[in-house]
Amino acid sequence: xxxxxxxxxxxxxxxxxxxxxxxxxxxxxxxxxxxxxxxxxxxxxxxxxxxxxxxxxxxxxxxxxxxxxxxxxxxxxxxxxxxxxxxxxxxxxxxxxxxxxxxxxxxxxxxxxxxxxxxxxxxxxxxxxxxxxxxxxxxxxxxxxxxxxxxxxxxxxxxxxxxxxxxxxxxxxxxxxxxxxxxxxxxxxxxxxxxxxxxxxxxxxxxxxxxxxxxxxxxxxxxxxxxxxxxxxxxxxxxxxxxxxxxxxx
Amino acid sequence: xxxxxxxxxxxxxxxxxxxxxxxxxxxxxxxxxxxxxxxxxxxxxxxxxxxxxxxxxxxxxxxxxxxxxxxxxxxxxxxxxxxxxxxxxxxxxxxxxxxxxxxxxxxxxxxxxxxxxxxxxxxxxxxxxxxxxxxxxxxxxxxxxxxxxxxxxxxxxxxxxxxxxxxxxxxxxxxxxxxxxxxxxxxxxxxxxxxxxxxxxxxxxxxxxxxxxxxxxxxxxxxxxxxxxxxxxxxxxxxxxxxxxx
Numbered sequence: 001x002x003x004x005x006x007x008x009x010x011x012x013x014x015x016x017x018x019x020x021x022x023x024x025x026x027x028x029x030x031x032x033x034x035x036x037x038x039x040x041x042x043x044x045x046x047x048x049x050x051x052x053x054x055x056x057x058x059x060x061x062x063x064x065x066x067x068x069x070x071x072x073x074x075x076x077x078x079x080x081x082x083x084x085x086x087x088x089x090x091x092x093x094x095x096x097x098x099x100x101x102x103x104x105x106x107x108x109x110x111x112x113x114x115x116x117x118x119x120x121x122x123x124x125x126x127x128x129x130x131x132x133x134x135x136x137x138x139x140x141x142x143x144x145x146x147x148x149x150x151x152x153x154x155x156x157x158x159x160x161x162x163x164x165x166x167x168x169x170x171x172x173x174x175x176x177x178x179x180x181x182x183x184x185x186x187x188x189x190x191x192x193x194x195x196x197x198x199x200x201x202x203x204x205x206x207x208x209x210x211x212x213x214x215x216x217x218x219x220x221x222x223x224x225x226x227x228x229x230x231x232x233x234x235x236x237x238x239x240x241x242x243x244x245x246x247x248x249x250x
Numbered sequence: 251x252x253x254x255x256x257x258x259x260x261x262x263x264x265x266x267x268x269x270x271x272x273x274x275x276x277x278x279x280x281x282x283x284x285x286x287x288x289x290x291x292x293x294x295x296x297x298x299x300x301x302x303x304x305x306x307x308x309x310x311x312x313x314x315x316x317x318x319x320x321x322x323x324x325x326x327x328x329x330x331x332x333x334x335x336x337x338x339x340x341x342x343x344x345x346x347x348x349x350x351x352x353x354x355x356x357x358x359x360x361x362x363x364x365x366x367x368x369x370x371x372x373x374x375x376x377x378x379x380x381x382x383x384x385x386x387x388x389x390x391x392x393x394x395x396x397x398x399x400x401x402x403x404x405x406x407x408x409x410x411x412x413x414x415x416x417x418x419x420x421x422x423x424x425x426x427x428x429x430x431x432x433x434x435x436x437x438x439x440x441x442x443x444x445x446x447x448x449x450x451x452x453x454x455x456x457x458x459x460x461x462x463x464x465x466x467x468x469x470x471x472x473x474x475x476x477x478x479x480x481x482x483x484x485x486x487x488x489x490x491x492x493x494x495x496x
Contacts (some may be wrong), residue, residue: 050373090370
């Protein structure tokens with residue numbers, strides 16, 4: 001479980017996150033949604049430690065992340081997997097080497113064991129026979145799959161996904177969303193996904209937090225989101241004319 | 251002034267992260283070999299070509315400026331050797347390397363920064379600065395002095411080719427000049443300079459790449475800064491080391 005309490009983050013004396021409190025449970029896909037520039041990426045990066053918040057607490061189960069020494073954070077990070085918006089695959093390494101990268105650093109497994117695990121992870125994301133390809137030879141969807149395979153290589157307890165379906169077509173987006181959901185439920189991972197894709201919200205949003213101009217304005221799930229009376233949320237969810245027409249039927 | 255101090259502070263903080271014990275020595279040595287190939291071995295052709303031509307040019311220029319019949323011709327070889335050993339093979343080669351490998355390092359690390367590959371390493375718990383930068387620095391510091399030696403020998407050969415083909419001076423006089431009053435300390439001085447310059451080029455270029463921001467334009471900017479700053483520092487340290495060591 002991950003708990004965020006009263007989090008504040010500022011850049012150049014301007015707060016981009018103010019008093020954010022959220023709880024994320026294992027086995028659930030928890031979504032952070034909001035318009036571009038609302039602060040959701042800053043929130044995600046603050047939770048994983050890529051940004052240092054000015055105030056507030058971040059708890060990973062019973063461990064207070066914001067008070068940890070660098071060495072303790074390093075230990076905790078072995079339990080974290082992250083899928084980046086642009087996949088962030090290492091372009092100097094093949095698909096197989098990308099998945100084996102965390103194993104090279106944090107396990108004493110033999111090459112055969114690492115290879116076996118990499119093959120298992122790649123099979124789990126339905127990506128076989130691509131082991132020797134370079135990231136530049138893969139499509140966007142395949143790169144995301146490799147990113148997921150690398151993120152789950154060391155059986156993480158926590159999985160973070162930053163815009164997992166940006167740049168993907170709707171069909172591939174849904175496949176990636178379902179894959180993340182399956183993995184989350186199968187391995188009881190605490191998964192936090194940063195998105196502004198309403199398909200994802202409706203498909204896998206077990207828990208949703210809406211961020212607006214650095215504030216958390218609403219919290220609920222994919223059933224409740226359609227019936228919210230939060231104006232800013234409704235403006236975001238029903239932004240298009242088609243969605244507004246659909247709302248009149250709900 | 252404040253900006254300069256901030257830069258020095260950021261550089262120092264980065265170097266404290268770079269100079270830590272590698273997570274796994276096996277990975278470090280693998281990276282060391284890769285970097286040695288990329289930074290040093292791949293630089294051999296350009297260094298060789300430039301060294302041969304500069305050696306030849308030095309012979310011609312020295313010969314043209316030594317028309318006094320009282321100065322023995324063998325001094326052409328002597329002057330060529332001294333120029334190569336004292337200045338060209340370390341400082342000039344370092345400036346060439348600053349352009350070649352400095353831009354390579356800054357753009358490589360800068361691209362990794364803007365495509366979030368460095369963030370991905372950090373999230374995994376890997377010390378990205380240590381993994382990416384330390385092998386570059388160590389391979390450059392330990393192996394760039396060999397480039398200096400190679401450049402020195404090829405420069406002398408380049409001079410020799412001109413001597414044989416133009417007849418500006420007798421080959422025996424050229425060789426006598428090369429052997430005249432040879433001080434091995436000059437070679438040590440040049441090797442030391444080259445190792446220091448190797449450190450400057452790799453650490454400064456890595457620093458600018460590591461903190462690159464602003465997309466592909468930012469990577470371009472960081473490459474340019476890396477070359478300009480490391481070239482400037484090479485000149486400053488050249489002066490300082492010369493004052494200290496000679």
